[in-house]
Every structure is written in C-alpha cells, then in structure tokens.
Amino acid sequence: MSLAAESRGRISFDEMFISMCHIVAERATCLRNKSGCLIVRDGAIVALGYNGAPKGMAHCSVQGCLCEESAFRADSRQPLPEAHDQDPNLYSCRGVHAIQNALIQAGIEKARGATLYVNQMPCSVCAKLIIQAEIERVVIAGPSNHNAITALLRQAGITVVILEII
Known part of the structure; x- marks a missing residue:
C-alpha cells in the first residue's frame, strides 16, 4: 500500500498539533483570550503553554x-x-502569553530548531521571542490577517505555515 493510500482519512501532524493547541488553550485563565501553544521537536512535544497570570x-x-x-x-x-x-x-x-510560557518551559536548547504551533497569530513581542529562541518553523491556526508578523518571522528565516482547519 502506498504512503498516500495509508494516509487517507488521517489528519497530518500539523493538523494534530494545531488541534492540540486548541485543547491546551482551554486551560487559559484569561477572560478575553484563549491561546494555546506547543513546541515540538522530532515529532515529540517538548513544551506547552497557555495564557494566564x-x-x-x-x-x-x-x-x-x-x-x-x-x-x-x-x-x-x-x-x-x-x-x-x-x-x-x-x-x-x-x-503571560501562551508562547511566552511555552518558550520558558522549553528553554533555548529544546526550542532551537523546533516547530512552534499556536492557535492564533503571535503578537509582535512573541514573534521576537520566537526569533530569539531560534525556532525553525511556526504553524499558526489561520486565517492570517497579520502580514507584518508573518513577514517579520520570514525575514528571520523562519518557515511560517498558516493552517486553516475547517
């Protein structure tokens, strides 16, 4: 059986991790915004974060x-x-933002070269922290309406994927 045939009906790893971000966001204690973030390296979750005090x-x-x-x-x-x-x-x-909490939990050694998943567009401060942490790839639950943020990440050499899950 081909790999394509095997994968029919299965969600991708990106879809799975973004879906998990939405679940992690349910732990958020913020009254205005529910954000969840995962940092994944070599297919394993190394850190997670949600927003709150x-x-x-x-x-x-x-x-x-x-x-x-x-x-x-x-x-x-x-x-x-x-x-x-x-x-x-x-x-x-x-x-404290979900991305900030996840990056603190991961530390630079686990964050460097990893993929960061988040259920909403990062703010400008979090985008700069992503760059400083040497994250290699960012997958954001779409749609994207913050071209300045994605442009900043891409300018730093980070691969940005906007994933719209229906």
Missing part, C-alpha cells in the same frame, strides 16, 4: 481582568490614554 498570582478568572475594568477600549487591547494617567498599573495586561 504569572505563577503564584491570582488568575484573571478569579480576581478579574485589568483589561475589562474599563482601562482598555472594548474593541482592542489598546489602553485608554486617561486610564494610564489615573493608574499606571492598569496600562498593561498582567497575563
């Missing part, structure tokens, strides 16, 4: 979300200018 701190799902306490515009993650004047601590979200 830093270790030892109260989760947003328990304490409340700084972003939802009127310091941020309802349609984006951008802080309202007057909120910073009233309380500089409200200017940014306390959450």
Whole structure:
C-alpha cells in the first residue's frame, strides 16, 4: 500500500498539533483570550503553554481582568490614554502569553530548531521571542490577517505555515 493510500482519512501532524493547541488553550485563565501553544521537536512535544497570570498570582478568572475594568477600549487591547494617567498599573495586561510560557518551559536548547504551533497569530513581542529562541518553523491556526508578523518571522528565516482547519 502506498504512503498516500495509508494516509487517507488521517489528519497530518500539523493538523494534530494545531488541534492540540486548541485543547491546551482551554486551560487559559484569561477572560478575553484563549491561546494555546506547543513546541515540538522530532515529532515529540517538548513544551506547552497557555495564557494566564504569572505563577503564584491570582488568575484573571478569579480576581478579574485589568483589561475589562474599563482601562482598555472594548474593541482592542489598546489602553485608554486617561486610564494610564489615573493608574499606571492598569496600562498593561498582567497575563503571560501562551508562547511566552511555552518558550520558558522549553528553554533555548529544546526550542532551537523546533516547530512552534499556536492557535492564533503571535503578537509582535512573541514573534521576537520566537526569533530569539531560534525556532525553525511556526504553524499558526489561520486565517492570517497579520502580514507584518508573518513577514517579520520570514525575514528571520523562519518557515511560517498558516493552517486553516475547517
């Protein structure tokens, strides 16, 4: 039997790992966003991450979300200018991103040359961390609407795959 015939009806490894990212995201404690990330090397998961409060701190799902306490515009993650004047601590979200958590868990030795899977487009800070960690390939659950992020990753020599799972 040919390899093509054997694989009919089976999902690809990329599809499998992206699907797993969606499951990992269910652990997120953020009230606004559920993100999950896997770092895979030689077919084995070496780290995973989801977004939420830093270790030892109260989760947003328990304490409340700084972003939802009127310091941020309802349609984006951008802080309202007057909120910073009233309380500089409200200017940014306390959450650690899924990619950040996964990269910390993996460390540079396990991340270098690996594939990173994430269920949504990385932010610009996470994209720069991916580059610094020497990740070789990034698979993102699509669709892609952040050409600047994918362009940055590609400029750094990283293979970017946008995977749209129906």
